[in-house]
Amino acid sequence: MALSKPTFLTHLKTLARPHRSLRPCFVTLRHLSFNTPEEAAAERRRRKRRLRIEPPLSYAQRSQQQAQPVAPPKPIQNPNAPKIPEPVTVLTGNRLNLHNKILKLIRENDLEEAALYTRHSVYSNCRPTIYTINAVLNAQLRQSKYADLLSLHRFITLAGIAPNVITHNLIFQTYLDCRKPDTALEHYKQFSNESPVNPSPTTYRILVKGLVDNGKLEEALEMKKDMLEKGLAPDSVVYSYLMLGYARSGDADGILKLFEELKEKKDGVLDDGEVYGNLMKGYFIRGMEKEAMECYEEACGENSEVKMSAVAYNYVLEALSKNGKFDEALRLFERMKNEHSPPRRLAVNLGSFNVIADGYCAEGKFKEAIEVFRSMGDYRCSPDTLSFNNLIDQLCQNGLLSEAEELYGEMGDKGVNPDEYTYVVLMDYCFKVSRIDDGAAYFKKMVESGLKPNSAVYNRLVDELVKVGKVDEAKSFYDIMVKKLKMDDESYKFMMKALSDVGRLDDVLKMVDEILDDESAEFSEELQAFVKEELRKEGREEDLTKLMEEKERLKAEAKAKEIEAAEATQRSARAAVSSLLPSKLFGKKEDESESTEATENAIEAASGGESQTQAGNEGPIEEATVMESVASDTSSEDESTVTDSNAVDTKPF
DNA sequence: GTAGGGTTAG
Numbered sequence: 193m194a195l196s197k198p199t200f201l202t203h204l205k206t207l208a209r210p211h212r213s214l215r216p217c218f219v220t221l222r223h224l225s226f227n228t229p230e231e232a233a234a235e236r237r238r239r240k241r242r243l244r245i246e247p248p249l250s251y252a253q254r255s256q257q258q259a260q261p262v263a264p265p266k267p268i269q270n271p272n273a274p275k276i277p278e279p280v281t282v283l284t285g286n287r288l289n290l291h292n293k294i295l296k297l298i299r300e301n302d303l304e305e306a307a308l309y310t311r312h313s314v315y316s317n318c319r320p321t322i323y324t325i326n327a328v329l330n331a332q333l334r335q336s337k338y339a340d341l342l343s344l345h346r347f348i349t350l351a352g353i354a355p356n357v358i359t360h361n362l363i364f365q366t367y368l369d370c371r372k373p374d375t376a377l378e379h380y381k382q383f384s385n386e387s388p389v390n391p392s393p394t395t396y397r398i399l400v401k402g403l404v405d406n407g408k409l410e411e412a413l414e415m416k417k418d419m420l421e422k423g424l425a426p427d428s429v430v431y432s433y434l435m436l437g438y439a440r441s442g443d444a445d446g447i448l449k450l451f452e453e454l455k456e457k458k459d460g461v462l463d464d465g466e467v468y469g470n471l472m473k474g475y476f477i478r479g480m481e482k483e484a485m486e487c488y489e490e491a492c493g494e495n496s497e498v499k500m501s502a503v504a505y506n507y508v509l510e511a512l513s514k515n516g517k518f519d520e521a522l523r524l525f526e527r528m529k530n531e532h533s534p535p536r537r538l539a540v541n542l543g544s545f546n547v548i549a550d551g552y553c554a555e556g557k558f559k560e561a562i563e564v565f566r567s568m569g570d571y572r573c574s575p576d577t578l579s580f581n582n583l584i585d586q587l588c589q590n591g592l593l594s595e596a597e598e599l600y601g602e603m604g605d606k607g608v609n610p611d612e613y614t615y616v617v618l619m620d621y622c623f624k625v626s627r628i629d630d631g632a633a634y635f636k637k638m639v640e641s642g643l644k645p646n647s648a649v650y651n652r653l654v655d656e657l658v659k660v661g662k663v664d665e666a667k668s669f670y671d672i673m674v675k676k677l678k679m680d681d682e683s684y685k686f687m688m689k690a691l692s693d694v695g696r697l698d699d700v701l702k703m704v705d706e707i708l709d710d711e712s713a714e715f716s717e718e719l720q721a722f723v724k725e726e727l728r729k730e731g732r733e734e735d736l737t738k739l740m741e742e743k744e745r746l747k748a749e750a751k752a753k754e755i756e757a758a759e760a761t762q763r764s765a766r767a768a769v770s771s772l773l774p775s776k777l778f779g780k781k782e783d784e785s786e787s788t789e790a791t792e793n794a795i796e797a798a799s800g801g802e803s804q805t806q807a808g809n810e811g812p813i814e815e816a817t818v819m820e821s822v823a824s825d826t827s828s829e830d831e832s833t834v835t836d837s838n839a840v841d842t843k844p845f
Numbered sequence: 846g847t848a849g850g851g852t853t854a855g
Contacts, residue, residue, distance in 0.1 A: 283846060291846070323847045330847070358847060394849060401851080429851045436852090466851065503852045510853065543852050550854060582854035613855060 275354035276388050283321050291324040298331045306331065307344050314351045322348075322356050329362045338370050357389050361398055368402025376402060377411060384418070393424055400430050404437035412437055428454060428464035432507070435470035439477070447474030465491055465500040469507025476515040488512070492524060502528075502541040509544060513551035521551055534572050542573045546582065553586045561586070562595065566602075574606065581613045588621040596621070612643050619649070623656050632657060632665065639672060647677050651686070658690040666690060667699065678712070681719050692726040700726060701735055708743045 283291060290313055297306035306328050313320045325348050332341035345363060349355070355363075360383050367376035380399060384391070396419045403412035412434055416426045431454045438446030451471050455462045468491035475484035491498045492508060500508075505528050512521035525548050531539035545568045552561035565583055568575055580603050587596040600618060603610055615638035622631035635653050638645055645653075650673050657666040670687045673679075684703070691699045704723055707713045720736070727733045 280846080288846070295846085321847095326847045356847085361848075392848080394851095397849080397851065427851095432851075464850095469852085501850065501852095503850075506852045541852085543854090546853055553854095578854065585855065617855085 274387050274389075275352065277322050277354040277356035277359075280323065283323055286318045287321050287324075290318050290320055291327075294320070294324050295327055298327060303328070303331055303335060303337060303340070307340060310344065311347055314348065314353070319353070322353060322359060325353065326356070326358045326362065329359065333362055333366055333369070336369070338366055341366055355387075355389070357392050357395060360387070360389065361392070361395050364395065365398050365402065368398070368406060371406060373403055373406035373408050373411070384422075391422055391424070393427065396424060396426070397429055397433070401433045404433050404440075407440075409434070409437040409441060425457075428462070428467050432464075432466040432470055435467060435474070439470055439473040442477055444474045444477040447471060447477075463498050465498045465504030466507060468492075468498060469504065469509075469511045472508065472511040473515075476511065481515075484511070484515070488520075492527075500539075502538050502544060505539060506541070506543045506547055509547045509551075513547060513554070518551045518555060521548065529571060532571055540571055540573065542568065542575065542579060545571075545573060545575075546579050549579075549583055550586075553583075553590075556590075558587060558590060558592055558595065562599070565599075575608060577603075577608055577611050577614065580608055581611070581617065584614065585617050588617055593618075593621050593625060610638075610641075612638060612645060612649075615643065616645065616649050620652070623652070628656050628660050628662070632669070635669070639676075644676060645673075647680065647683065650677060651683060654683075654686060654690075658686075663690050663694050663696075674706070681716055681722075684719055685722050688723065688726065692729075697727060697730055697732060697735075701739060704736065704739060705743075708740070 294306050294309055297303075297309060310320050310325060310328050325344070328344060329341050332338075332344070341362070345355075345359070360379070363379055364376050367373070367379065376399070383389070396415055400412045400415050403409070403415065416430060416434065419426050419430070431450055435447045435450050438444075438450065447470060451462075451467060451474070454467065468487060472484045472487050475481070475487060488508065488511075490496060491504075492500065498504075505524070509521050509524060509528075512518065512524065525540075525544065528539045528544060531537060545564055549561045549565045552558070552564060561583065565575065565579070580599060584596040584599050587593070587599070597618065600610065600614065603614070615634045619631040619634040619638075622628070622634065632653060635645065635649070650669070653669060654666040657663075657669070667687065667690075677683075684707070688700045688703060691697070691703075700723060704715065707715045707719075724733045724736055727736055
């Protein structure tokens with residue numbers, strides 16, 4: 193396929209030569225063979241169409257095989273057939289420059305700009321390569337910007353940029369991270385059956401791990417078979433994920449069976465450390481402590497031949513500490529730290545500290561937990577948002593709110609960004625100890641830092657504020673959030689009731705006014721009845737009727753103006769058309785119309801692209817549908833949140 | 846100048 197440039201040019205020259213000599217004759221003949229200029233033009237169009245269907249390259253290849261028996265005509269390629277992704281060799285020149293520019297934006301953490309730049313380039317004269325697009329998708333995935341990721345993916349799909357295996361892997365990972373294993377499986381099925389791209393071992397690691405994490409052990413086990421069918425060998429990584437799945441469902445037999453199966457495949461020598469921790473879990477489940485500890489000896493003992501990575505150790509640490517062997521876990525942890533000498537030998541990592549911190553928490557030793565957590569830096573490990581959240585959560589649960597707040601303070605110092613979870617935990621625990629203002633302050637901080645709480649969190653906040661009589665404050669949070677969240681009837685009613693209870697019926701009516709003005713909001717019958725009832729208490733139900741009638745009147749007026757304007761436009765358009773001479777409209781030369789066709793197509797595509805960008809911002813329909821179900825606990829969110837990264841909220845607030 | 850030696854905690 194990939195003819196080098198000189199070869200391709202040679203082909204073209206060869207092709208051109210006979211044509212050149214034929215040319216005079218050809219032209220004359222053509223003139224003779226048509227009766228009218230129209231017929232000649234029609235033939236020219238046909239020829240051009242043929243040329244469009246058969247690109248010069250395939251023509252060149254075919255003419256090479258002239259001597260061979262006539263090959264059956266190639267069927268016209270289905271334009272919907274999946275395309276083969278571009279090879280890495282296309283990443284040169286301008287496209288490489290573009291790639292580097294976008295990588296720079298990613299490094300600067302400006303993902304939105306990176307995605308926008310990518311989109312704009314799609315219909316420019318410098319198309320981004322799939323490698324560039326993958327880099328953006330990857331960055332979006334790492335920052336949990338799932339909706340943005342899916343939106344960009346849809347955009348490039350519509351633009352006909354062929355995905356490669358990494359693109360597919362990113363999509364699988366996205367759906368699995370969003371807790372949409374069924375969607376991931378659907379994509380996998382389609383990929384497996386229709387894509388010209390082959391899966392990689394990583395594809396299966398992602399799928400198996402993700403399915404196990406989503407409680408789909410059966411499907412994960414199926415993947416092991418699929419892997420074999422695709423000519424890939426399930427390795428110990430895949431096995432360790434599956435064993436983990438069995439461990440979570442308490443199925444010791446499953447674990448042991450998998451271990452034996454893997455051992456057999458490896459001719460009885462299993463030196464991959466990752467499976468040993470999970471094997472220990474299997475024995476612990478059965479109450480076979482002796483065997484579990486023998487297994488521990490085999491993996492971590494003096495004479496062990498087993499290769500233990502930090503991750504492999506962490507599995508073992510976990511098996512020990514969750515099965516009443518925390519002391520042994522601590523001993524192993526010390527050994528790991530001694531063994532650790534980066535960058536040559538990495539025996540501990542972030543996870544090791546998290547497992548031990550959790551172990552201390554489970555023993556009620558919170559001071560030690562915090563201490564070990566803080567000691568991470570001594571071993572060139574740094575905590576991430578999730579580890580902070582985990583420890584903050586456990587401290588809060590055990591009445592250590594101020595210690596938790598201290599850790600929260602350290603996040604900023606360490607350059608770790610708090611996320612919604614961080615703020616919501618702190619807010620909730622402040623409420624629990626009646627520190628309502630502090631809780632509200634955490635909420636405010638969350639919104640100010642660009643994070644997006646879901647409706648449930650917002651509802652808890654106003655609930656608390658109203659409970660302590662802070663109706664003004666509650667209303668000010670309503671004003672902020674009404675633009676960001678899709679409020680449901682209950683949220684409206686709650687705010688209205690609070691206002692009504694303190695005699696602020698005018699504010700209630702103002703809320704109704706705003707709801708009626710807001711096209712994305714609905715003033716339901718039920719809400720209407722509720723407002724009426726509240727107003728009736730003060731004998732003011734007429735105010736609502738008046739307000740609604742006034743709105744109707746204004747709407748009708750606006751509509752009439754709109755129609756009038758449209759008619760005026762139509763009239764002037766008609767006038768313009770009739771002023772054109774027929775010759776101006778139909779006297780266009782054939783060739784001219786043909787040659788402009790491509791340009792028109794390009795313009796059409798480009799403007800289609802632009803409108804896509806805009807549609808993307810509002811949430812493309814397909815992605816919106818998917819994301820709607822992805823954002824399971826924020827399903828009441830409005831459409832505009834679809835591309836808002838944080839709207840995809842898998843967090844059980 | 847994409848991706849992968851894999852883990853844990855919400």
